[in-house]
Amino acid sequence: xxxxxxxxxxxxxxxxxxxxxxxxxxxxxxxxxxxxxxxxxxxxxxxxxxxxxxxxxxxxxxxxxxxxxxxxxxxxxxxxxxxxxxxxxxxxxxxxxxxxxxxxxxxxxxxxxxxx
Amino acid sequence: xxxxxxxxxxxxxxxxxxxxxxxxxxxxxxxxxxxxxxxxxxxxxxxxxxxxxxxxxxxxxxxxxxxxxxxxxxxxxxxxxxxxxxxxxxxxxxxxxxxxxxxxxxxxxxxxx
Numbered sequence: 001x002x003x004x005x006x007x008x009x010x011x012x013x014x015x016x017x018x019x020x021x022x023x024x025x026x027x028x029x030x031x032x033x034x035x036x037x038x039x040x041x042x043x044x045x046x047x048x049x050x051x052x053x054x055x056x057x058x059x060x061x062x063x064x065x066x067x068x069x070x071x072x073x074x075x076x077x078x079x080x081x082x083x084x085x086x087x088x089x090x091x092x093x094x095x096x097x098x099x100x101x102x103x104x105x106x107x108x109x110x111x112x113x114x115x116x
Numbered sequence: 117x118x119x120x121x122x123x124x125x126x127x128x129x130x131x132x133x134x135x136x137x138x139x140x141x142x143x144x145x146x147x148x149x150x151x152x153x154x155x156x157x158x159x160x161x162x163x164x165x166x167x168x169x170x171x172x173x174x175x176x177x178x179x180x181x182x183x184x185x186x187x188x189x190x191x192x193x194x195x196x197x198x199x200x201x202x203x204x205x206x207x208x209x210x211x212x213x214x215x216x217x218x219x220x221x222x223x224x225x226x227x228x229x
Binding site for chain 1 (some may be wrong): 122147148150152158159160161162165167205207209215216217218219220221222
């Protein structure tokens with residue numbers, strides 16, 4: 001598969017548990033983005049990586065959210081002490097680079113997270 | 117920062133008719149405008165995009181127009197088919213920093229047979 005791959009596709013957790021969501025970007029893509037999509041809404045930016053460097057985490061809702069991309073490829077979004085408002089679809093997107101001209105972002109299928 | 121407004125929120129058209137979805141943006145520095153189609157439970161799929169150095173771009177039944185002066189861009193779908201039914205999102209990038217995309221609220225398009 002040449003597309004962005006995310007796992008798991010569905011995750012159910014009890015309030016207070018920690019969860020980890022994985023993103024495998026398109027091979028060779030330098031830029032990686034995480035978005036949160038609430039039901040019936042457009043995706044909202046969470047954080048951005050250029051290779052292994054996290055250059056923007058301004059969209060992370062709280063310090064319970066943490067993302068990493070240690071080798072500049074696969075990325076993990078971790079949510080600690082989950083709360084019901086964390087229920088959403090978490091989308092990962094990658095693009096070839098961040099240099100101009102702007103490179104299109106390609107999305108994965110997302111992880112649907114449900115907090116009980 | 118960038119703000120993107122999308123209208124209408126829902127749109128219902130007869131099969132074979134045209135559909136138009138409009139977006140406005142606030143950051144005059146924005147120079148790239150993608151449109152994504154999202155079917156239920158699936159990924160947002162890039163269907164067409166336009167850069168600020170052109171006013172219109174077409175790809176078969178889909179076209180996008182851009183008016184930089186007015187800061188709005190539109191998606192046009194002609195000869196609509198049932199498989200065009202989906203939620204459509206426009207987006208514009210914040211040019212500074214990560215160039216993250218700011219999305220509109222989405223338009224649920226329904227094609228009636």
